[in-house]
Amino acid sequence: MxxxxxxxxxxxxxxxxxxxxxxxxxxxxxxxxxxxxxxxxxxxxxxxxxxxxxxxxxxxxxxxxxxxxxxxxxxxxxxxxxxxxxxxxxxxxxxxxxxxxxxxxxxxxxxxxxxxxxxxxxxxxxxxxxxxxxxxxxxxxxxxxxxxxxxxxxxxxxxxxIPTSRNIFVTKPLPSSTISSGQRLEGYARVFEAVVNYQLRDTNGVIVTNERFAMTNEGAPAYGFFSTGIPFDRAPTASSGELWVYSRSAKDGSIQDLVKIKVNF
The missing domain is CATH 3.10.350.10 (LysM domain)
Structure with missing residues (x-):
């Protein structure tokens, strides 16, 4: 439905x-x-x-x-x-x-x-x-x-x-949206050097979209707007999954400010 x-x-x-x-x-x-x-x-x-x-x-x-x-x-x-x-x-x-x-x-x-x-x-x-x-x-x-x-x-x-972190707010897709390759990813982020990262996983743990990045139109301390497409690198093996949107630490590269959005395929 x-x-x-x-x-x-x-x-x-x-x-x-x-x-x-x-x-x-x-x-x-x-x-x-x-x-x-x-x-x-x-x-x-x-x-x-x-x-x-x-x-x-x-x-x-x-x-x-x-x-x-x-x-x-x-x-x-x-x-x-x-x-x-x-x-x-x-x-x-x-x-x-x-x-x-x-x-x-x-x-x-x-x-x-x-x-x-x-x-x-x-x-x-x-x-x-x-x-x-x-x-x-x-x-x-x-x-x-x-x-x-x-x-x-x-x-x-x-x-x-809508799930957010302190520094990331995803406005598209909405939670539980049905998405396909090319789906727009949009939102706001306060991130180091204006770089926001994302990847897409299905519920079987398969990485449908490898980690990629988008650029915000302003860097921290502003919340810059970002908009990009989500290409599928491989076919989903399940009917649902999670879109991960996050930043990476400038010190050690670890994931920070992770936002998980439930999606359907």
Missing amino acids: PIITTRGIIYTIKRGDTLFSIANQFGSNIAAIERANYLFPPVTDQGLIFPGDELVIPTSTNSPIMRYIVASGDTLTGMANVYNSFVDLIAGVNNIDNPNLIYVDQPLMVPAFAYKIVNGDTLFAISRRFGVSVSAIEEANANRPGFQRDVIWPDYHLIIP
């Missing part, structure tokens, strides 16, 4: 907001917001919202990587905890010079995407599929209406944190 990901924004409801005003603000529509957050009985009266709750707002943005709209009282430390990431990474990929200075209504890229739940899903199965712990998924969705650990609703847009 294909994985259905959606594009969206994470927004904290303010006093005086209505679904109509929120939909207009982000170019969405009321019905889509209701479905994405399951604003129906038995969760709530249809369309009823409360200040402080977080909504996923479906949008037509180009990237599946989610944007979080800063709310009053937010800090990068809090966001890093919610999305199982790091303050300096979130600051770096959003070009924030002072991590203690963010603004209400500022849109920030966060390491997460939205997955549309289908019949038969469980949080445990979803966590295994994407290589993310149940507790991390719970934390990312804790302030949302309609989210419960034991009952999840079809068509609900579940926020899935």
Whole structure:
């Protein structure tokens, strides 16, 4: 079954907001917001919202990587905890010079995407599929209406944190993507001499793509963007595997900042 990901924004409801005003603000529509957050009985009266709750707002943005709209009282430390990431990474990929200075209504890229739940899903199965712990998924969705650990609703847009290291954030492919030779690898990295390494392994331990490197457009201390193709050096011997993205130590060549992304073939 294909994985259905959606594009969206994470927004904290303010006093005086209505679904109509929120939909207009982000170019969405009321019905889509209701479905994405399951604003129906038995969760709530249809369309009823409360200040402080977080909504996923479906949008037509180009990237599946989610944007979080800063709310009053937010800090990068809090966001890093919610999305199982790091303050300096979130600051770096959003070009924030002072991590203690963010603004209400500022849109920030966060390491997460939205997955549309289908019949038969469980949080445990979803966590295994994407290589993310149940507790991390719970934390990312804790302030949302309609989210419960034991009952999840079809068509609900579940926020899935993307695995990162302190210095590497892979934006493409998303976890559990089906990939083939030539697949684009994209992301951000704070790495020595602007070099980020990658390789691809299947679950039998076969190295499908030998170690290669890509160059970021800026070297450390900046988080530079990188984009490259992933050629297959040999055919996979299993239906799934892991994409490894990392740097190597300038001292001894050891692997550092390893990020593992689950993939399918």
